[in-house]
Amino acid sequence: xxxxxxxxxxxxxxxxxxxxxGKVSTYGDVARMAGLPxxxxxxxxxxxxxxxxxxxxxxxxxxxxxxxxxxxxDDARSEQRARLEGEGIHFGRGPxxxxxxxxxxxx
DNA sequence: ACCGTGACTCTGC
DNA sequence: TGCAGAGCCACGG
Numbered sequence: 001x002x003x004x005x006x007x008x009x010x011x012x013x014x015x016x017x018x019x020x021x022g023k024v025s026t027y028g029d030v031a032r033m034a035g036l037p038x039x040x041x042x043x044x045x046x047x048x049x050x051x052x053x054x055x056x057x058x059x060x061x062x063x064x065x066x067x068x069x070x071x072x073x074d075d076a077r078s079e080q081r082a083r084l085e086g087e088g089i090h091f092g093r094g095p096x097x098x099x100x101x102x103x104x105x106x107x
Numbered sequence: 108a109c110c111g112t113g114a115c116t117c118t119g120c
Numbered sequence: 121t122g123c124a125g126a127g128c129c130a131c132g133g
Contacts, residue, residue: 005130027115031129042129044114063115070114080114 011035012046019060022087023104024097026064033106044069059083060104066096 011034018033019025025033027040036042047058048071059080063069070076081091091097 028117031115036129038116038127039129040115041113042115045130047114058114061114064117068114072114076114 008034008036008042009046009049012043013050013056016047016056016058016061018106019057019104021057021060022089022102024060024062024066024084024089024099024102025104026099027061028064029103029105030061040064062097062099064099066099066102068095 012030015030015033016025027043028038030043031037031039034043043061047061050056050058068077068080070080084097085091089097089102
């Protein structure tokens with residue numbers, strides 16, 4: 001029997017997979033698209049459970065300010081940033097990318 | 108059941 | 121621009 005929480009994780013991952021290369025989404029938006037408005041923290045938890053070799057583009061999810069908030073220190077952060085830059089996303093001077101330009105929205 | 112903690116977000120100063 | 125407060129969902133001691 002599959003736990004409800006697992007089903008929710010699956011739904012969240014499915015939404016994340018829809019984010020195209022070169023675009024990003026926020027924890028809050030992913031939560032809403034997964035049918036869980038207000039559960040941004042739940043999204044972070046779902047991504048935390050992903051294996052290191054996953055094909056799910058977890059790096060395309062940033063916070064509402066366009067900043068990288070992954071745990072694991074500068075290592076993990078620099079890796080995520082490198083992946084995003086590799087897809088053509090430009091961070092510029094600050095630690096945040098421009099959601100205005102790169103934010104993805106369905107429809 | 109209570110409380111602390113966390114890949115969050117919004118509001119207000 | 122930055123920081124504190126409060127609200128948020130979920131987990132573990």
